[in-house]
Amino acid sequence: MTGVSLPRKELFDIPEGVIYLDGNSLGVLPKGAVERAASVIQNEWGGQLIKAWNTAGWMALPQIVGNKIADLIGAPAGSVATGDTLSIKVYQALAAALKMRPDRRVILSDKGNFPSDLYMAQGLIDTIDKGYELQTPAPEDVAAAITKDVAVVMLTQVDYRSGRMHDMQAITKAAHAAGAVMIWDLAHSAGAVPVDMAASNAEFAVGCSYKYLNGGPGAPAFIYVRPDVVEGIKPALSGWLGHDAPFAMELTYRPAMSTERMRVGTPPILQLAVLEQALYAWDGVEMADLRAASIALSEKFIHEVETRCPQLTLASPRDPNVRGSQVSFEFENGYAAMQALIERGVIGDFRAPNIMRFGFTPLYLDEKDVVAAAEIIEDVIGNDIWRDPKYNIVSRVT
Amino acid sequence: MTGVSLPRKELFDIPEGVIYLDGNSLGVLPKGAVERAASVIQNEWGGQLIKAWNTAGWMALPQIVGNKIADLIGAPAGSVATGDTLSIKVYQALAAALKMRPDRRVILSDKGNFPSDLYMAQGLIDTIDKGYELQTPAPEDVAAAITKDVAVVMLTQVDYRSGRMHDMQAITKAAHAAGAVMIWDLAHSAGAVPVDMAASNAEFAVGCSYKYLNGGPGAPAFIYVRPDVVEGIKPALSGWLGHDAPFAMELTYRPAMSTERMRVGTPPILQLAVLEQALYAWDGVEMADLRAASIALSEKFIHEVETRCPQLTLASPRDPNVRGSQVSFEFENGYAAMQALIERGVIGDFRAPNIMRFGFTPLYLDEKDVVAAAEIIEDVIGNDIWRDPKYNIVSRVT
The missing domain is CATH 3.90.1150.10 (Aspartate Aminotransferase, domain 1)
Structure with a gap:
């Protein structure tokens, strides 16, 4: 085609x-966004009230949107969860990655990364308080800094200021060769450049949907988890909608058996619906x-x-x-x-x-x-x- | 009046x-919600594009909404930050509270609490991995379980199933007498029963806005921090919009000098605008x-x-x-x-x-x-x- x-x-x-x-x-x-929002508010919320979670398909919306984003970043269906903000998704990915390499203490990023990614790493390091260290060399020095001390390499593929692009394949390969976990921030990649998460073999990717994906101000973020590692992850932000049976109201957290475990709280339905509408513009592109x-x-x-x-x-x-x-x-x-x-x-x-x-x-x-x-x-x-x-x-x- | x-x-x-x-x-x-959403989408996003963060007042919206919620829970202006989901706000409050009592290892809740609150505590405990323990006695046994081992008491004031209500004043007093920090979840309180956060003297409260506040499906959550403790808090979820100078793009996190430090990522403007609209129904109540x-x-x-x-x-x-x-x-x-x-x-x-x-x-x-x-x-x-x-x-x- x-x-x-x-x-x-x-x-x-x-x-x-x-x-x-x-x-x-x-x-x-995107055209149609106003009409979609109006319909969600008037017909679904107003007309169906609480029932709309089922009758209007709200429960399924985060996954539907996740699968559409998966298509745009070369990820399989079911591997992308949506919701929250990009900063929250960074925290989730980082916390999970550190647990995967319990004997290592270095988070490697670069000083061209978007500051919020670095801030979230700093907050996680302070929260765990076990001597983790965030290293931020110049972007061009990252590859050389990937040593066997590095637990996780966390980079934004496209630099928000210069547009300089890291080589996703090469850096992921270097990270894995050193035994590190790889996280890519696709904030300036999704919908901007071809991304092939599956081929990259990176464990995690995160991104936002209000830039090239046109989801509107404060549109929800997303997180990709490589399918073979997802079941080993115990989410740090273990909210009820990442639970295997959210409505069973169990007292103990049991993660869902897919990337859905990276969901946290009640999804922002208005923003998700508008984002879904926006994603139609990508059909056939x-x-x-x-x-x-x-x-x-x-x-x-x-x-x-x-x-x-x-x-x-x-x-x-x-x-x-x-x-x-x-x-x-x-x-x-x-x-x-x-x-x-x-x-x-x-x-x-x-x-x-x-x-x-x-x-x-x-x-x-x-x-x-x-x-x-x-x-x-x-x-x-x-x-x-x-x-x-x-x-x-x-x-x-x- | x-x-x-x-x-x-x-x-x-x-x-x-x-x-x-x-x-x-x-x-x-609430009436007016459709029109407000349509205007935000068409006139503000569509018409003003990126400029709308300033020209349409989007930057100020989280605070405006926070102050309206503050009014409803007996909290001073500037003490309530909005955004994210309730589960995220629980995590933030808990992480901050544990840092305030570094020598204690017990989080005390009750088994009537909404499961997601307990799940978030479990996720935080696993993330920190230093032997913290979540205790969940029956609601009526909580007061007796507040010992000097307890770092933080975290309760939902109104039980989501039975409607049974904890005595906010008495339990907060007992928590403080034992040297513990107090967190109240107001999910079923805000807009439902009179709440006086200032009088309670509790350090934290969290809540959601899609129940009694009529903010719509997935409306943003809120967090209250007692003004005298806020400057001592190093947020676990240290996102750029909680930074003292978000647009200075500094590489190191410096928290904002108010409860705004509990903000994380880019705010969900559509949901916030609809919530603001909904809160007009409380004028004069x-x-x-x-x-x-x-x-x-x-x-x-x-x-x-x-x-x-x-x-x-x-x-x-x-x-x-x-x-x-x-x-x-x-x-x-x-x-x-x-x-x-x-x-x-x-x-x-x-x-x-x-x-x-x-x-x-x-x-x-x-x-x-x-x-x-x-x-x-x-x-x-x-x-x-x-x-x-x-x-x-x-x-x-x-």
């Missing part, structure tokens, strides 16, 4: 005059096609911006094979410049201290958007528009 | 022909009035049911002072009888092995509802309607 052609802009509701290059932070609104489109857009963008704006320095890898679906530039006045761009409809984001970040989402972006964005960047930078003091008022940056 | 008169049925959207006695499991639909109405409804219900149905045995305390806002009856064929009731529009729920549970929510129930429900119960029980085999098909019970 050949995939559908990209982009599929007709599936999304994007404001007139906006070129949205921030789908790596919060994806756009071949990840290879998406990747080809992503690279074409990114390469075009780099070419256009570098040609027009010598003031900007590429902060992402030049080689598209080691770059995710975003492009970052360094610019000393990046904060002000980004505010000026946003005012002109080119929405990217800024990451301290000096990174202007642009995400490429081939589901709803085409080459015309990229060229138009580059023209506006040229105007803002080349004509010093960013110097207007109004762009330097720092509000809370998301 | 005197409170508004109850019920306020006009604020809710309840199906015709339904007498809903399960608001202690999933509250009803005096908890003393609500309690009086709740007791009147419950007493009337007990009287009507006992008069009409000698086959049912009251499983809740007869004294309303030690009973929450629910009434449970034991009936051997309770499962089938509840199915028959639900088919007739009287929605309560069933808790194994033999509990028929009815919740009383004075915001949207009046005496007429209670009498009408009792009449239908009389019909189902007195005329053996529950014996129809169709009511004995066990589907997944929520």
Whole structure:
């Protein structure tokens, strides 16, 4: 089967005059989301009340959504559980991984990792309080740091600032060769680059669904567990919906016999329903096609911006094979410049201290958007528009 | 100021022909919820995209909702953080409490507690793996079990099956006298009975918002921390939104200087917005009035049911002072009888092995509802309607 052609802009509701290059932070609104939410609220919650857990299929929704995400990351059905936030899923994966290597004391990550992943590791280390150590070398030094002291290697595949991409296969292989467990954070991978969890052989992956998957603000997170290890895991966050028989109300926890044991509490039905709706946009999309489109857009963008704006320095890898679906530039006045761009409809984001970040989402972006964005960047930078003091008022940056 | 008169049925959207006695499991639909969700999705997410975190006030929403809940549980502004699920909040409170009493090894709960609370304690105990012990005496034996070995007493105030209510003041006092930390689970208390966290002096409380607070399926949970202890807490689940400067992207966790440190990941904006909408129904409600109405409804219900149905045995305390806002009856064929009731529009729920549970929510129930429900119960029980085999098909019970 050949995939559908990209982009599929007709599936999304994007404001007139906006070129949205921030789908790596919060994806756009899929059509049908409002109607789906309204139906869940009015017809299911309002009309069926408590019965809706069965009659409207709420009980099954986390698994349905998990299986759709599994499809997008090369994971088998039943191996992905949804719910909670990405930080919670990081904690679960880390706690499980440490139990799998009880004689080792090092958690290896890198200093390019998203801070919350590192914070969650720090919190777990403090909670266990048995001399665990979090190591965060530079990303390019991670492979060399995988020693036989390392219990778990925990990395975000695509760097949130630069877009630099770790080699999932090679690092997982190195981790396993050293006897370590591997956790991948797919926050900037799922829906952005082809991921083959099964082929990677990594034990765990975690991710969020509000970026490239367009699940909406605060959409639930997910966790993948390699099927052959799941039954050995005693979840740290052992909530009732990860119990083998949640409604038996037993006094002792017994984990479910699948990745469902990584579920915790009552699932956020409204967010899950909207996320499920958003995932329809992926029907028929071949990840290879998406990747080809992503690279074409990114390469075009780099070419256009570098040609027009010598003031900007590429902060992402030049080689598209080691770059995710975003492009970052360094610019000393990046904060002000980004505010000026946003005012002109080119929405990217800024990451301290000096990174202007642009995400490429081939589901709803085409080459015309990229060229138009580059023209506006040229105007803002080349004509010093960013110097207007109004762009330097720092509000809370998301 | 005197409170508004109850019920306020006009604020809710309840199906015709339904007498809903399960608001202690999933509250009803507040009017305005659909419109609020649609606006958040279409205008805020769709129209403002990533900017909505600031322009639509999403960043502030968890705190706004937390302060509204604080009002309902006698807690000061700023002392309640929202997000995640109740099970996660239990874990956070427990982990923090154990750190406050490093030389003690007992977590004291009771076997009437909601199983997920016990499961979370078990998961934490396994994670720390330093010989902690979870004790679960019968509810009436808890007070006597508070010894100087107890690090933390963790109880659900209102028993989810029987409605029996612990004496918050007395048990907290006993816990503190023994040097233990106190955690209250308010799942069946918030919006159901008057709660005065400040007066209780308990260090922690946790709760959910989809029961009496009508926040919708999977609505976010909350955690209260007594203001004088919050700065000593190093959160176990140390996510970026509990960081003092989440957007500074520091590599090391530094907790926020308030209960906000108990936040973890990106908040579920759709659920939070609907919950905020739901909380408007509490504007002007005096908890003393609500309690009086709740007791009147419950007493009337007990009287009507006992008069009409000698086959049912009251499983809740007869004294309303030690009973929450629910009434449970034991009936051997309770499962089938509840199915028959639900088919007739009287929605309560069933808790194994033999509990028929009815919740009383004075915001949207009046005496007429209670009498009408009792009449239908009389019909189902007195005329053996529950014996129809169709009511004995066990589907997944929520």
